[in-house]
Amino acid sequence: MTLAIETRALTKRYGRHTALDGMDLAVETGSVFGMIGPNGAGKTTAMRLLLDIIRPTSGDATVLGRSPISGGAALRREIGFLPGELLLEGRVTGRSLLKHYAEISGPVAPGRIDELAERLGLDLSRHVRKLSKGNKQKLGLVQAFMHEPKLLVLDEPTSGLDPLVQQEFLSMVREAQHNGQTVFLSSHVLSEIQNAADKVAVLRNGVIVKVGDVASLRASAVRRVFVDFADASAASIQSTLAALPNLDHLTVTDGAVVQVTGTVEGHIDALVKAIAPFHVVDLRVEEQDLESSVIDLYSKEANK
Numbered sequence: 001m002t003l004a005i006e007t008r009a010l011t012k013r014y015g016r017h018t019a020l021d022g023m024d025l026a027v028e029t030g031s032v033f034g035m036i037g038p039n040g041a042g043k044t045t046a047m048r049l050l051l052d053i054i055r056p057t058s059g060d061a062t063v064l065g066r067s068p069i070s071g072g073a074a075l076r077r078e079i080g081f082l083p084g085e086l087l088l089e090g091r092v093t094g095r096s097l098l099k100h101y102a103e104i105s106g107p108v109a110p111g112r113i114d115e116l117a118e119r120l121g122l123d124l125s126r127h128v129r130k131l132s133k134g135n136k137q138k139l140g141l142v143q144a145f146m147h148e149p150k151l152l153v154l155d156e157p158t159s160g161l162d163p164l165v166q167q168e169f170l171s172m173v174r175e176a177q178h179n180g181q182t183v184f185l186s187s188h189v190l191s192e193i194q195n196a197a198d199k200v201a202v203l204r205n206g207v208i209v210k211v212g213d214v215a216s217l218r219a220s221a222v223r224r225v226f227v228d229f230a231d232a233s234a235a236s237i238q239s240t241l242a243a244l245p246n247l248d249h250l251t252v253t254d255g256a257v258v259q260v261t262g263t264v265e266g267h268i269d270a271l272v273k274a275i276a277p278f279h280v281v282d283l284r285v286e287e288q289d290l291e292s293s294v295i296d297l298y299s300k301e302a303n304k
Contacts, residue, residue, distance in 0.1 A: 002029045004151050004182035005050060009059035012045050012206075019045040021206040022059065027184055027199075032177050034197030034214075035186040041203035043186035044084050047155050050184075051081060064150055077106040080144035084155035084186070088128050088136045095124035098143055105147045116142045119168050134160040145172060152176060154185040158192055170195055191287070222265050227275060228282040229258040237278065244270055257281055 005027035012020040020042045027033040035043045048054045050061055052068040061068055066075050090097065095113070102108040117124050122138040131139065137160045144152060152173075158166045173183050173196050187193050193200055194214050202210040225247075229237055234254035241250055241260065247270075250262040264271055268285060275283075 003027060003062070004029045004031075005033075005061070005063055005184060007046075007050075007059065007061040010046070010049060010056055010061055011058045012049060012054065013057045018206050020049065020056075023206075023208055025201060025208065025211075027182060029182055030177060030180050031199060032173060032183040032185070032197045034193040034200045035184075035203060036188065036193050036200060037203035038188055040205075042206040043203060044155055045206070046203075047081075047153055047184075047186065051076070051079065051153060077104075077147075078150045080105075080147065080149040080152045080154075082140045082144040082152075082154045082157055084159070086136055086140045088131070088139060090128050093125055093127055094122065094131070094139050097128055097139070098124070098146065101143045102146065105143070105149075108146045109148070112146050112148075113142060116145055116172075119172070120165055132160075134162065134165070137161055138165065141169065141172075145176070148176075148179070148181065150181060152181060152183045152185075154183065156187055157185055158187070158189070166192070222263050223268065224263050224286045225261065225268070225271065226282070226284040226286075227260040227280060229260070229275075230279045230281050232258055232278045234258050240274055240278075241271075244274055247271060 003026050005025065007023050007025045010020060010023040010025075011018070023042075023046060025046075035046065037043055045054070049056050050063050050068055052071070055069065063071065064075060064078055068075065088097070092100075094117075098113050102113070113124070116122075117138075120138040120141060122135060122142065126135075128136070128139070137158075141154075141157065144154065158169055161169065173185075176183055183196075185193075185196065197214055199211065199213050201208050234252050237258055237260060238250075238252045241247055241252075241262070246265045246267075247262050248265070251260065253259040264285075
């Protein structure tokens with residue numbers, strides 16, 4: 001197993017504030033690795049350390065087999081980076097700006113820029129300063145992908161993009177992985193990470209509290225469930241569902257239709273089997289937003 005990224009006790013402090021605390025991380029070459037966590041968790045700090053935009057207080061990192069500090073321009077040309085706070089201004093067109101970036105990042109295949117721009121729906125003839133946030137984000141994605149780097153480091157890559165463009169971005173990520181590139185991305189959107197990544201690290205206050213594959217993350221997620229029953233008593237439903245170990249915050253409301261709400265941790269198989277003998281009028285399962293899921297995970301870790 002070869003690693004595109006490896007960190008050992010990587011730490012960054014600003015005075016008394018610890019932005020990243022002893023991060024140990026291993027990202028396999030050719031994988032798509034996601035970092036999730038609410039704003040301020042340390043995702044952007046970790047990426048900036050890997051790119052030598054900032055220097056660590058302690059610990060060290062290896063990127064594509066080299067130190068970010070000593071790797072210099074040669075290493076950075078092998079990386080495509082999209083920052084979380086993308087600031088693009090100027091009285092130049094998108095095409096002119098990308099041409100300038102191409103001279104810095106290294107060779108770009110003929111037609112590659114136009115291909116990416118067409119896929120993302122980006123008009124390269126428009127001046128950068130007149131672009132919307134979403135179109136500036138598209139421009140940032142083109143500059144990150146255009147030279148087909150060995151490593152893509154993408155901080156909140158779909159911010160400002162509409163759903164159709166987000167799907168195209170996910171296709172670009174899969175193609176990059178198919179070509180042997182490594183993708184390291186961060187997000188606070190759980191569904192984005194689930195759709196894109198093979199493996200995920202969850203951050204809390206600069207500390208990795210969990211690393212696992214996407215399947216295990218999905219299995220451990222907390223979902224809110226809503227079930228409507230007909231031709232059944234509230235009491236019988238209450239007694240049946242109360243026995244389920246992974247069903248919490250159960251509420252049963254009696255009426256012409258018995259309405260049930262609750263939260264399910266992990267798989268919903270036991271719930272589906274428990275309600276099967278009843279007449280189910282409606283069943284809805286809603287995944288919690290990432291912030292709520294991560295807070296639940298943090299609480300479990302703190303109580304261990």
